[in-house]
Amino acid sequence: MVVDSEVVLDVEAFRAEFPALRQQVRGFPLAYLDNAATTQKPRRVLEAISRFYERDNANVHRGVHELSVRATKLYHEARATVASFLGAERPEEIVFLRGCTEAINLLAHSLGSRLRPGDEIVLSELEHHSNIVPWQMACERTGAKIRVAPIHDDGTLDLEAYRGLLSERTKIVSILHVSNALGTINPIREIAEAAHAAGATVIVDGAQAAPHLPIGVRALGADFYAFSGHKVYGPTGIGALYGRYELLEELPPFLGGGDMIARVTFEGTTYAKPPARFEAGTPNISGAVGLAEAIRFVQEIGLERIGRWEETLTKLAHEALGDIPGLTIHGPKDRKAGVVSFSLRGAHPHDIGTILDTQGVAIRAGHHCAQPLMARLGVPATARASFGLYNTPEEVQALARGLEEVRRVLGL
Ligand SMILES: Cc1ncc(COP(=O)(O)O)c(C=O)c1O
Known part of the structure; x- marks a missing residue:
C-alpha cells in the first residue's frame, strides 16, 4: 500500500x-x-506535572494563599479544557474522576439508584467489563435487568436487533463508542436517537474513542460520556465524566466527604452543585493539569x-x-x-x-x-x-x- x-x-x-x-x-x-x-506520554505532559509540583502545589478550593489560588486556577482551567475537548456546553458539565471505570460506577450507583424491578438497562456484546459489572451490581441492588444488543459476525452492532430491545422499560442505554477489543466504531448518534425515543438515558463509554476521533457530545446525543486520561497521552489516575448539566443536577452523590457539600451538621448534610457534588475529597490536581496538557497536545495536531x-x-x-x-x-x-x-x-x-x-x-x-x-x-x-x-x-x-x-x- x-x-x-x-x-x-x-x-x-x-x-x-x-x-x-x-x-x-x-x-x-x-x-x-x-x-x-x-499510551505513552509526551515530555510536555511530564513537564506540566513536574512544574505543578515544583511551583504550584497546594490543595484546591478554600485556600487564600498564593499557591492554593494558583492550583485552583489550574484545576479549573483543566476542567474548561476537557469541556472544550468533548464539546460540552460549560465546564460545570465535567466531573473529574479516576477514569472511565469510576465514571461508570458513579452512574451505576447514582443514576442506578432510581432503577426499579422490571426496569431495563441495554448494553451491547462489545462492552468492556467496566461497562458490564457496575450495571450487574446495580441490578442486584434494584431488581432491574440487563438486555444485551447483539453484534454481527463482523463485530459491528446489529442496530435492528438493538432497536428491537428498546421499550418503555428501557431506562438506560450504556454503550461503548469504540471497541477496545475489535476497534469497531459504534454509530452513537443513531443509537442515542433510538434510545431517546424510548425515553432512556444514554451513557457512552468513550475510553477508546477519545484518543482517535473528534468528539462532540451534544451532536452525538450522549447524555453522559466517560473517558480516561491515560489513553489520550495523559497520566493515569485521572479521567472525566461529561453529563448534561440538567441531568447532573438531579443526580445524588456517589462518594461523600469534603468538597462535595453545601452544609454539614450532625443532623444532616446538603450537597454542593455539580461538578463538586461528585468530587469528594482532594482531587487528582496534578493529574488534571497533566490531562489538560495532553489534550492541548492532541488538539494541536x-x-x-x-x-x-x-x-x-x-x-x-x-x-x-x-x-x-x-x-x-x-x-x-x-x-x-x-x-x-x-x-x-x-x-x-x-x-x-x-x-x-x-x-x-x-x-x-x-x-x-x-x-x-x-x-x-x-x-x-x-x-x-x-x-x-x-x-x-x-x-x-x-x-x-x-x-x-x-x-x-x-x-x-
Ligand atoms: C472500552 C473501554 N472501556 C472502559 C475501559 C476502562 O478504562 P480505565 O481502566 O481507564 O478506567 C477501557 C480500558 O481499557 C476500555 O477499553
Whole structure:
C-alpha cells in the first residue's frame, strides 16, 4: 500500500517528544503497539506535572494563599479544557474522576439508584467489563435487568436487533463508542436517537474513542460520556465524566466527604452543585493539569488527522497480516479505530505476545476485559495490536516480521 502523503503526520517529530519510545527492548527498537491499554506520554505532559509540583502545589478550593489560588486556577482551567475537548456546553458539565471505570460506577450507583424491578438497562456484546459489572451490581441492588444488543459476525452492532430491545422499560442505554477489543466504531448518534425515543438515558463509554476521533457530545446525543486520561497521552489516575448539566443536577452523590457539600451538621448534610457534588475529597490536581496538557497536545495536531493516520496504519496492518497463513483478523475490516485483533491457528495469543516481545514488539494478548465478546467470537483470547499517533509503517512491518518469527519458533 502506498501511504497517501496528505495523511502522513510528521511522526518522527512527534516521536521525539515521547521519551519512552526512544529505547531498545531485547536489542530491538521498541515498537509500542499496546496503545489501547495505555499510551505513552509526551515530555510536555511530564513537564506540566513536574512544574505543578515544583511551583504550584497546594490543595484546591478554600485556600487564600498564593499557591492554593494558583492550583485552583489550574484545576479549573483543566476542567474548561476537557469541556472544550468533548464539546460540552460549560465546564460545570465535567466531573473529574479516576477514569472511565469510576465514571461508570458513579452512574451505576447514582443514576442506578432510581432503577426499579422490571426496569431495563441495554448494553451491547462489545462492552468492556467496566461497562458490564457496575450495571450487574446495580441490578442486584434494584431488581432491574440487563438486555444485551447483539453484534454481527463482523463485530459491528446489529442496530435492528438493538432497536428491537428498546421499550418503555428501557431506562438506560450504556454503550461503548469504540471497541477496545475489535476497534469497531459504534454509530452513537443513531443509537442515542433510538434510545431517546424510548425515553432512556444514554451513557457512552468513550475510553477508546477519545484518543482517535473528534468528539462532540451534544451532536452525538450522549447524555453522559466517560473517558480516561491515560489513553489520550495523559497520566493515569485521572479521567472525566461529561453529563448534561440538567441531568447532573438531579443526580445524588456517589462518594461523600469534603468538597462535595453545601452544609454539614450532625443532623444532616446538603450537597454542593455539580461538578463538586461528585468530587469528594482532594482531587487528582496534578493529574488534571497533566490531562489538560495532553489534550492541548492532541488538539494541536488535530484528532481528525490523528484518526486518519491511525486508519492508514490499520490498513497497512490488514495488508501485512492478511497473507500470513492461519491468521484471522477479528472485527470489521474498515470503519474502525486503530485496533487489529487477531488469532493465529496453532498459537496461543500469550505465546504470540511473548515471542513478539523478544523482537521488541509490544502487543496485548488476552480477553481484553471483554470476556462476553470473546465468547461471542468463539475464542478464549486474541492478540491485539493497537496504534497511536506516533506509530509508523516500519513498526507495522516489525509486527509482520515478528509474526513470521512466531511461526518459525512454534513450527507452524
Ligand atoms: C472500552 C473501554 N472501556 C472502559 C475501559 C476502562 O478504562 P480505565 O481502566 O481507564 O478506567 C477501557 C480500558 O481499557 C476500555 O477499553
